[in-house]
Amino acid sequence: MGRIRVDAPGGGYDILIEPGLLRAVIEGGELLPGGCFDDGGVVVTNVTLSPLYGESLVRAFPAWALVVLPDGEQYKTLASAARLYTDFVAAGLDRQGTVIALGGGVVGDVAGFAAATYLRGVRLVQMPTSLLAMVDSSVGGKVGVDLPQGKNLVGAFKQPDAVLIDPEVLKTLPEREWRCGLAEVIKHGLLADEGLLEQVEQTGVFDREIQPEWAAELVRRAVQVKVDVVQADPFERGVRAHLNLGHTFGHAIEQVSAYAWPHGEAVGVGLAAAAWLSHRLWLCGAALPERVERILTGVGLPTRLGDFDPEALYRAMGTDKKRQAGRLRFVLLRGIGQPVIVDDVPKEMVLDVLRTLQ
Numbered sequence: 001m002g003r004i005r006v007d008a009p010g011g012g013y014d015i016l017i018e019p020g021l022l023r024a025v026i027e028g029g030e031l032l033p034g035g036c037f038d039d040g041g042v043v044v045t046n047v048t049l050s051p052l053y054g055e056s057l058v059r060a061f062p063a064w065a066l067v068v069l070p071d072g073e074q075y076k077t078l079a080s081a082a083r084l085y086t087d088f089v090a091a092g093l094d095r096q097g098t099v100i101a102l103g104g105g106v107v108g109d110v111a112g113f114a115a116a117t118y119l120r121g122v123r124l125v126q127m128p129t130s131l132l133a134m135v136d137s138s139v140g141g142k143v144g145v146d147l148p149q150g151k152n153l154v155g156a157f158k159q160p161d162a163v164l165i166d167p168e169v170l171k172t173l174p175e176r177e178w179r180c181g182l183a184e185v186i187k188h189g190l191l192a193d194e195g196l197l198e199q200v201e202q203t204g205v206f207d208r209e210i211q212p213e214w215a216a217e218l219v220r221r222a223v224q225v226k227v228d229v230v231q232a233d234p235f236e237r238g239v240r241a242h243l244n245l246g247h248t249f250g251h252a253i254e255q256v257s258a259y260a261w262p263h264g265e266a267v268g269v270g271l272a273a274a275a276w277l278s279h280r281l282w283l284c285g286a287a288l289p290e291r292v293e294r295i296l297t298g299v300g301l302p303t304r305l306g307d308f309d310p311e312a313l314y315r316a317m318g319t320d321k322k323r324q325a326g327r328l329r330f331v332l333l334r335g336i337g338q339p340v341i342v343d344d345v346p347k348e349m350v351l352d353v354l355r356t357l358q
């Protein structure tokens with residue numbers, strides 16, 4: 001079994017990565033060996049995942065209630081959190097109880113936010129089911145909801161008590177979601193693990209008959225990169241900013257497309273843009289952005305912007321909440337595993353890069 005220990009403020013936690021883990025939990029009737037979560041609680045999932053995994057999980061655990069949210073980012077709201085509080089009370093969830101978030105990043109964020117705030121915090125177990133949630137959102141302790149004014153505007157830091165990852169559930173993940181998750185995996189590879197990039201280059205393309213052991217290795221390496229970063233900077237005051245590689249561009253693309261572009265695809269183009277901007281600033285040679293484009297294309301992620309107006313994208317970058325003191329901040333690359341933060345990039349250079357990606 002892959003086990004990664006995370007040191008976090010207020011106590012660490014384990015991330016377990018094991019093909020077949022969900023089945024083993026159901027058959028064994030125990031969430032974790034040692035009965036740490038025996039007092040029961042509430043499993044929060046969504047309408048897509050409930051028939052696939054949620055119902056069989058609670059059938060094996062009579063002390064657990066099942067709460068099923070609608071599916072979609074549009075439900076990552078305070079209204080959903082409020083509904084969860086009501087269901088937690090109805091289920092008799094108390095300070096000894098646990099919330100299990102079984103789903104993608106949306107379920108993880110909103111259920112995690114409810115767990116962080118209900119009774120000033122109850123225990124939280126993340127069971128991420130999308131590739132993105134496995135390698136990114138379930139680790140690091142950020143939870144939250146969207147407001148009509150913008151994404152992730154309300155939230156908390158809430159460390160999970162455990163993260164349980166069964167890569168076998170990726171077999172039911174839609175192909176587009178697989179690709180979107182891979183964009184974050186590629187980001188982690190670029191930040192700190194060239195071997196992970198090589199794994200994606202060799203066999204990252206979507207395959208319904210995905211080999212669970214192969215997926216487990218991909219997830220384990222990608223998670224390790226995130227763990228290393230969040231351990232060094234649990235409250236996002238320094239190096240955690242590196243995780244925004246490709247995201248200043250990516251968020252602008254999402255915004256200008258009115259969220260028609262999914263996050264992962266926008267981040268994919270954002271990674272290409274960040275690599276070309278790095279080259280434009282003489283931080284790295286052209287081989288790096290060329291390789292980034294090859295990797296993205298190889299797994300079916302876009303590398304071009306199409307007909308977005310570069311000026312509109314530049315303006316959208318200015319409203320990104322990652323902006324520092326009025327200046328655009330970019331995470332760029334001197335090479336693979338060598339991220340740098342650059343604050344004073346001339347506007348013309350950014351526009352140049354955007355134009356070459358059209």
Ligand SMILES: NC(=O)c1ccc[n+]([C@@H]2O[C@H](COP(=O)([O-])OP(=O)(O)OC[C@H]3O[C@@H](n4cnc5c(N)ncnc54)[C@H](O)[C@@H]3O)[C@@H](O)[C@H]2O)c1
Nearest residue numbers: 048104105106107129130132133136137142169172173177
């Ligand atoms: N907290 C953080 O640190 C953090 C980091 C990154 C992203 N996020 C958040 O995560 C969210 C995106 O997460 P996501 O990409 O997982 O989206 P998502 O939760 O909407 O899941 C994507 C889709 O895949 C489905 N799905 C998930 N797992 C499945 C499976 N195994 N089989 C079949 N279908 C499955 C979901 O029902 C959904 O329709 C965003 O809200 C984003 O803000 C948070």
Ligand SMILES: [Zn+2]
Nearest residue numbers: 184247263267
């Ligand atoms: Zn992202």
